[in-house]
Amino acid sequence: MDTLTAIATRRSTRVYKPEQISDSQLQTVLAAGWASPVGHGAYDELYISVVQNPKILENFAEYCGQAFGNTKYNPFYGAPTLIVISAKPKDDGQMVYIADVGCILENMQLAATDIGLGSVYLWALLNRIPQSPQFVASLELPEGFKPVSALALGYPAKPLEKRSFADIKPERIATKIIK
Ligand SMILES: Cc1cc2nc3c(=O)[nH]c(=O)nc-3n(C[C@H](O)[C@H](O)[C@H](O)COP(=O)(O)O)c2cc1C
Known part of the structure; x- marks a missing residue:
């Protein structure tokens, strides 16, 4: 899949098959994360955890269900892989790490789309x-790191529908071109 097709095709997947993804698919998604741009090139202030242990995921889903007051709600939608990105926030109040995590997760989503994962x-x-x-x-985070955001990953219950930019609503985000 070419880059623009992957961008147009990516959608949030909220229903997953229970089967685990392959190690080589996981490596592809991780490599996309490692390739991401991050502010000041501060790669050592970010940390990626991949959780595929069913017991840990089950316990966490149960905890989240209770915290949300809805034990049926699984905030990672039963995905068999949960990738958590953590960062070591600086005291300068600049929160660049939140943007870093966004770049990493989007790169991972595009790679996932490319290889047919949700x-x-x-x-x-x-x-x-x-x-x-x-x-x-x-x-098992290193000292000073805290989880920022996460990515649910797995085989989508329904394959993603291939799209092109012609299928994207024009100006989905208000846009002004100033010449
Ligand atoms: C920063 C960010 C946070 C998000 N948080 C959640 C979330 O907590 N739960 C969820 O189900 N979707 C979450 N989403 C997915 C958005 O709801 C989704 O991307 C948006 O509605 C557009 O739909 P699409 O991804 O299918 O194009 C998040 C997306 C972004 C970029």
């Missing part, structure tokens, strides 16, 4: 609920 960017998972100390401990 994914969805998860903000609420780590930011709207109190983080589970047990889940955070399972990430």
